[in-house]
Amino acid sequence: MNGDGVVDITILGAGPTGLAAAYYAGHRDASVRIVESLEQIGGQVAATYPEKHVYDVAGFPKILGQRLVDMCAEQGLQYGADVRLGEEAKTLERVSEDGEELLALSTNEANTYLSRAMIITAGHGAFEPRKLAVERIDEWQGRGLHYVVKEKAQFAGKRCVIVGGGDSALDWTLGLQDTADLPITLVHRRDRFRALETSLNEARRLEAEGAVRILTPHEVREVHGDGHMEAVTIENTATGEAERYGCEALITLLGFVSHLGSIAEWDLELEGKRQIKIDPMTCATSLPGVYAAGDVAGYPGKITLITIGMGEAAIAANNAIALIRGEKVQPKYSTD
Numbered sequence: 001m002n003g004d005g006v007v008d009i010t011i012l013g014a015g016p017t018g019l020a021a022a023y024y025a026g027h028r029d030a031s032v033r034i035v036e037s038l039e040q041i042g043g044q045v046a047a048t049y050p051e052k053h054v055y056d057v058a059g060f061p062k063i064l065g066q067r068l069v070d071m072c073a074e075q076g077l078q079y080g081a082d083v084r085l086g087e088e089a090k091t092l093e094r095v096s097e098d099g100e101e102l103l104a105l106s107t108n109e110a111n112t113y114l115s116r117a118m119i120i121t122a123g124h125g126a127f128e129p130r131k132l133a134v135e136r137i138d139e140w141q142g143r144g145l146h147y148v149v150k151e152k153a154q155f156a157g158k159r160c161v162i163v164g165g166g167d168s169a170l171d172w173t174l175g176l177q178d179t180a181d182l183p184i185t186l187v188h189r190r191d192r193f194r195a196l197e198t199s200l201n202e203a204r205r206l207e208a209e210g211a212v213r214i215l216t217p218h219e220v221r222e223v224h225g226d227g228h229m230e231a232v233t234i235e236n237t238a239t240g241e242a243e244r245y246g247c248e249a250l251i252t253l254l255g256f257v258s259h260l261g262s263i264a265e266w267d268l269e270l271e272g273k274r275q276i277k278i279d280p281m282t283c284a285t286s287l288p289g290v291y292a293a294g295d296v297a298g299y300p301g302k303i304t305l306i307t308i309g310m311g312e313a314a315i316a317a318n319n320a321i322a323l324i325r326g327e328k329v330q331p332k333y334s335t336d
């Protein structure tokens with residue numbers, strides 16, 4: 001069995017909740033292994049909005065997403081958690097070793113990790129971007145098609161077409177004003193946007209100045225280029241007229257489709273289709289020794305915010321430790 005020894009707690013997912021769980025477990029002297037399917041830590045924050053500001057995490061009036069998760073990692077990994085990146089959790093079984101009942105988590109890399117308890121902090125599960133209905137669209141990835149804006153510098157001086165009607169599309173239409181070639185073209189298939197009114201008002205103001213071109217109800221129909229993207233054909237769906245626009249970067253911000261994947265097959269009681277049901281008092285799932293926290297954990301009235309996930313991480317870690325040690329739940333203050 002590949003996997004390197006038994007730890008107290010396996011944490012599944014290295015988003016802000018998983019990193020907080022690693023902190024609370026490490027602080028209580030529990031050994032931790034984190035398994036993360038992406039090649040990076042930071043969860044949704046690092047993957048989808050690293051350069052946006054977050055305003056509602058206590059203690060940080062305004063902080064860049066990437067900076068926030070970097071600080072979560074500094075705090076969460078300080079006790080030496082074993083971090084396994086690029087491995088997707090596939091199966092969960094119960095095994096017995098030297099008379100001890102353990103959880104055995106196997107990954108797509110053929111590793112099996114043993115632990116006394118587990119905290120699932122898998123967010124929305126393995127997520128992938130919702131894609132444009134353009135034939136062979138995937139072939140443009142790495143050649144001008146982007147599903148997230150990771151670094152603004154990638155778009156410096158480029159003619160950008162942004163597709164979407166939500167906050168991300170509006171945020172980046174505004175956020176790339178100081179980086180991209182202007183005007184930035186914003187394409188949405190409906191006339192009404194779902195984004196914040198203030199963002200839309202600002203985009204309309206920039207449109208009047210010639211820095212933004214808003215096309216609604218329009219859809220991207222074709223992508224053109226030789227090697228790298230050079231243009232896209234955009235159709236006005238009200239009139240059927242199509243026009244070709246120069247485009248070196250097509251940024252489609254249509255949201256993500258996510259699914260719990262293999263986790264949904266572990267006989268865990270679910271809350272709806274997307275969340276694992278937990279008892280909010282303990283963060284325990286329906287499987288003994290398995291806890292869940294953050295976006296993946298559900299109960300009536302659940303609010304999916306970073307702050308809530310961090311609070312649940314503290315509850316889950318302290319309850320997991322109490323279970324492993326046969327103690328009462330007794331958090332310890334961190335002040336020294």
Ligand SMILES: Cc1cc2nc3c(=O)[nH]c(=O)nc-3n(C[C@H](O)[C@H](O)[C@H](O)COP(=O)(O)OP(=O)(O)OC[C@H]3O[C@@H](n4cnc5c(N)ncnc54)[C@H](O)[C@@H]3O)c2cc1C
Nearest residue numbers: 013015016017037043044089122123125126294295305306
């Ligand atoms: C655009 C946007 C803006 C947001 N703004 C805010 C905000 O301002 N304030 C706020 O509080 N919240 C905000 N949120 C929500 C916030 O990002 C989430 O609540 C938070 O990321 C949840 O953290 P998490 O650790 O529970 O899950 P995630 O961040 O989703 O992390 C889960 C991790 O688990 C991994 N994983 C999943 N399945 C597996 C598997 N099978 N094997 C291995 N690894 C797996 C994933 O790859 C991922 O890295 C925003 C979200 C979005 C999309």
